[in-house]
Amino acid sequence: MKRLIELRGITKVFGHGPNAFKALRGVDLDVNMGDFIAVMGPSGSGKSTMMNIVGCLDVATTGTYRFHGHEVGALSNDQRAHLRRRYIGFIFQGFNLLARTSALENVELPLLYRGEKHAARRAAAMAALDKVGLAPWASHTSGELSGGQQQRVAIARAIVTEPEVLLADEPTGNLDSETSMEIMELLADFNRNAGITIMMVTHEPEMADYAHRIIHFRDGLVENISSKAERA
Numbered sequence: 001m002k003r004l005i006e007l008r009g010i011t012k013v014f015g016h017g018p019n020a021f022k023a024l025r026g027v028d029l030d031v032n033m034g035d036f037i038a039v040m041g042p043s044g045s046g047k048s049t050m051m052n053i054v055g056c057l058d059v060a061t062t063g064t065y066r067f068h069g070h071e072v073g074a075l076s077n078d079q080r081a082h083l084r085r086r087y088i089g090f091i092f093q094g095f096n097l098l099a100r101t102s103a104l105e106n107v108e109l110p111l112l113y114r115g116e117k118h119a120a121r122r123a124a125a126m127a128a129l130d131k132v133g134l135a136p137w138a139s140h141t142s143g144e145l146s147g148g149q150q151q152r153v154a155i156a157r158a159i160v161t162e163p164e165v166l167l168a169d170e171p172t173g174n175l176d177s178e179t180s181m182e183i184m185e186l187l188a189d190f191n192r193n194a195g196i197t198i199m200m201v202t203h204e205p206e207m208a209d210y211a212h213r214i215i216h217f218r219d220g221l222v223e224n225i226s227s228k229a230e231r232a
Helices: 047-054 077-087 103-113 118-131 147-159 177-194
Strands: 003-014 021-032 036-040 062-067 088-092 165-169 197-201 213-218 221-227
Touching: 003 047, 021 047, 021 197, 021 221, 036 047, 036 177, 047 165, 047 197, 077 088, 088 147, 103 118, 103 147, 118 147, 147 177, 165 177, 177 197
Parallel strands: 036 197, 036 213, 088 165, 165 197
Antiparallel strands: 003 021, 003 062, 213 221
16 A cells, blocks of 8 residues: 555654653654554553644654655645645544534635635535535534534535545544444545545544554554454
8 A cells, every 4th residue: 555654753842951741752653545543542642742743733853754755844834734735634522613604614614725716615515515414504503513413514624625634633522422433434434435544533442443553652652553453
């Protein structure tokens, strides 16, 4: 399989001097196109810091991060923002939807930031909502939607730009068990049928079981990696 993401010796240090905190201590990780990876570990283990670096929301202190073979650390802020807008979709535990804005307008936002024309934005947003089964709710605001529906809107917003990779941070953390399974089936379908690479932080073993590989973090390092075959 073709390599999409390559991390080598990634460290991240917050602060300076004796009070400095080393969140990542030398992470090596390869992610292939079409992977579905669950990232697990206790709070403070470094998993969210690693995801922020992969998502170009932060930069490593040392080490190399390659995306499609290109060294991300050598990019300017504008170039990293371009990579983020064009190739990466984000899904958050808290949905992060605009409260008084319709589902359709929420999904349009990434395309607005990219400068897409109104008609193209609207058509792409409607298509994305249809893919998550929410086209009939396009005009509804967040307050008029259930938690599961809000997360579906958030997923539609993440896929509307046709990203190569989805970074999901506890996407089922605010949902009941039944709705969580529905969201995971949706993500698995995008991975399986649309070929979208997924990296998902989760504390829930049942959700992690959907992944091809589970990566366990501890104390700023990859502790172990298990495949689906090994877990069977």
